[in-house]
Amino acid sequence: MQMKNKYDVIIVGSGHAGSEAAIAAAYLGANVLIITSDITKIAQMSCNPAIGGIAKGQIVREIDALGGYTGIITDKSTIQFRMLNRSKGPAMWSPRAQCDRMIYSAQWRAIIETTKNLYIWQDSVKRLIINKDHVEGVITELGTTFFASSIILTTGTFLNGIIHIGKNSIQGGRLGDMAINGLSDQLKEYGIQVERMKTGTPPRIDIRSINIKNFDQQSGDENPERFSFLPILSVVQEKKKQRPCYIVYTSNKTHEILKKGFSDSPLFSGRIKGIGPRYCPSIEDKLRIFENKEKHQLFLEPEGWETNEYYLQGFSSSLPINIQIEALKTIEGFEDVHIFRPGYAIEYDFFPPTQLFHSLESKTISGLFFAGQVNGTTGYEEAAAQGIIAGVNAYLKLKNKPCFVLKRDQAYIGVLVDDLVTKGVDEPYRMFTSRAENRILLRQDNADVRLTEISYKLGLASEERMKIISQKSSTILELTNFLENESAKPENVNNYLTNIGSSIIFQKRKWSELLTRPFVELDKLLLIVPRETNNKIIQIINKLNEIDENSAKEIIKSVEIAIKYKGYIFREKTLAEKLMRLDYVQIPKNFSFKEIESLSIEARQKLMKIKPSSIGQASRIPGVSPSDISVLLMYFGR
Numbered sequence: 001m002q003m004k005n006k007y008d009v010i011i012v013g014s015g016h017a018g019s020e021a022a023i024a025a026a027y028l029g030a031n032v033l034i035i036t037s038d039i040t041k042i043a044q045m046s047c048n049p050a051i052g053g054i055a056k057g058q059i060v061r062e063i064d065a066l067g068g069y070t071g072i073i074t075d076k077s078t079i080q081f082r083m084l085n086r087s088k089g090p091a092m093w094s095p096r097a098q099c100d101r102m103i104y105s106a107q108w109r110a111i112i113e114t115t116k117n118l119y120i121w122q123d124s125v126k127r128l129i130i131n132k133d134h135v136e137g138v139i140t141e142l143g144t145t146f147f148a149s150s151i152i153l154t155t156g157t158f159l160n161g162i163i164h165i166g167k168n169s170i171q172g173g174r175l176g177d178m179a180i181n182g183l184s185d186q187l188k189e190y191g192i193q194v195e196r197m198k199t200g201t202p203p204r205i206d207i208r209s210i211n212i213k214n215f216d217q218q219s220g221d222e223n224p225e226r227f228s229f230l231p232i233l234s235v236v237q238e239k240k241k242q243r244p245c246y247i248v249y250t251s252n253k254t255h256e257i258l259k260k261g262f263s264d265s266p267l268f269s270g271r272i273k274g275i276g277p278r279y280c281p282s283i284e285d286k287l288r289i290f291e292n293k294e295k296h297q298l299f300l301e302p303e304g305w306e307t308n309e310y311y312l313q314g315f316s317s318s319l320p321i322n323i324q325i326e327a328l329k330t331i332e333g334f335e336d337v338h339i340f341r342p343g344y345a346i347e348y349d350f351f352p353p354t355q356l357f358h359s360l361e362s363k364t365i366s367g368l369f370f371a372g373q374v375n376g377t378t379g380y381e382e383a384a385a386q387g388i389i390a391g392v393n394a395y396l397k398l399k400n401k402p403c404f405v406l407k408r409d410q411a412y413i414g415v416l417v418d419d420l421v422t423k424g425v426d427e428p429y430r431m432f433t434s435r436a437e438n439r440i441l442l443r444q445d446n447a448d449v450r451l452t453e454i455s456y457k458l459g460l461a462s463e464e465r466m467k468i469i470s471q472k473s474s475t476i477l478e479l480t481n482f483l484e485n486e487s488a489k490p491e492n493v494n495n496y497l498t499n500i501g502s503s504i505i506f507q508k509r510k511w512s513e514l515l516t517r518p519f520v521e522l523d524k525l526l527l528i529v530p531r532e533t534n535n536k537i538i539q540i541i542n543k544l545n546e547i548d549e550n551s552a553k554e555i556i557k558s559v560e561i562a563i564k565y566k567g568y569i570f571r572e573k574t575l576a577e578k579l580m581r582l583d584y585v586q587i588p589k590n591f592s593f594k595e596i597e598s599l600s601i602e603a604r605q606k607l608m609k610i611k612p613s614s615i616g617q618a619s620r621i622p623g624v625s626p627s628d629i630s631v632l633l634m635y636f637g638r
Helices: 016-028 056-066 070-077 101-113 183-189 235-239 252-260 283-289 321-328 380-398 412-423 444-458 463-485 490-499 511-515 522-528 535-546 549-564 566-584 601-610 615-619 626-635
Strands: 009-012 032-036 050-052 078-084 094-099 118-122 125-131 134-140 145-147 150-153 162-165 168-171 195-201 204-206 216-218 245-249 297-302 309-313 339-341 344-350 368-370
Touching (some): 009 380, 016 101, 016 118, 050 056, 050 380, 056 070, 056 094, 056 412, 056 444, 070 094, 070 235, 070 380, 078 235, 101 118, 150 380, 321 339, 368 380, 380 412, 444 549, 463 535, 511 549, 535 549, 601 615, 615 626
Parallel strands (some): 150 368
Antiparallel strands (some): 050 094, 078 094, 125 134, 134 145, 195 344, 204 309, 204 339, 216 245, 245 297, 297 309
16 A cells, blocks of 8 residues: 555654644644654653643643543653642742653653544654645655645754753764754755754653762652543542652762853853753752852752662763763752763754744745744743644644634733743743742642633543533532622631631631631531521532542632632733733734834834734833833834
């Protein structure tokens, strides 16, 4: 039988962006081909073996709410779960999971191999087939030609990748994998801007060679939660055990040895031209930036359930191997350290994302989409988010349907994409809660409420997810109405209030009013609501008991947050609605801003470069002032 060579969508690369893109497009109905250089490394955790973290955890929950798989596969491979920032407000709570990196990749491959309409080809793409300004297919290193109407580039760090360790530099997309050469040069010929970035990774430690008895242990949460909104137990919830991480510190002696290698550092010698990540610097960068600091905190993180390999978070380095080992031996407990592989820096090509529409399609080449690190981002979560957006839009383009765009007040994913295409990047982009002006609206607990119905109407989120969110929303509404309309008597609550150090009441008070007090928790209030006199609460409790324990806890917590932070939420919604009105004032495609002489010169230059699709987007471009926006509003008749 002759091999198929015509598809609807081709995904170049099978990392986190490529995997989410492929499944999204295939689930919607497209015939999809993933081309990957190594079928055994699908969604490989090339850097740290963890998913989530500050703002990143919110992104993963949003991907899950949309019907993506990063959250599900994280739950299946978790070895430790922690909810970060519990001591802060709920807008800051961020789930994070250590994962078994081998199980994680294997689970992704299993999902991809069993997804209808989705096929895999092991090879590397050498060139794109471009007819005028539209992409039509790819030519691989093996000489095979595949055709498609939409192509998504998710090549990570592989484009002209160069690995640096001391004075040694080798071509590679990551240690042990070949780089992809030629694609960047071809895209340059079509007017696409190409620049360089740099990232790095630390040495991997053999835990058997380490004395851990004096290390500070960092354990998972006593009651671990999960990422997915689906009613399934995560692996740590099933096993009822987790693997700990450990905290260690460098010393002045460590720093002295590391500085001995600075003369051979590709970072300081100028051999590395790419821009590195500010928020995840190499150990040598830390010594330069914080030269007076006597020690730096490091984290020993397990790479799986059964392996002795540990990731040394915070010790990313491109120094010579002998310097890395000598410096490691000065850390207490590391005197006899053995490493599986050294740390290294990797430099690679990326495409400044201001060249993209919000759909992540190229403004220059129709049908060509970009997702992941090729857009200047860093992190599995940011890549996966872009993947699902690109996958959906690649399918919608086939059907000549409007593109799928999430707004900044709808999702962190909306903030991510808008930041990339509107502001661009001058360093590897990493998501933080501070980047979202509506973060009290964009909490991790309500991602499904915000996004699942939108995704279901699109055809991506499943019937099962829609049923779950419908039940959740109705229960939230019933419980909220009860708390706001029913009152507690003094004899119901005064013992509880006294126990938590809150003042007692002398007459009836609405349950919601009590809930706004400090230290009052809804799950505790529900235990003291009289059952015998109120059928409403009995019905609500019965509903909560019918669903799984995790979902019930999430509903209770969501209601509590909504009531406690009602004023903040209302104010933020009102402000978001005002700001988003400008997004509905459209700017014609390819409009020439040179015609508007009353704009500042800087604004004209920035607007011509970015080519915003709305005045809202124009208002978020650095260098475009409020007075420039007023001019645009007057020009477009508003």
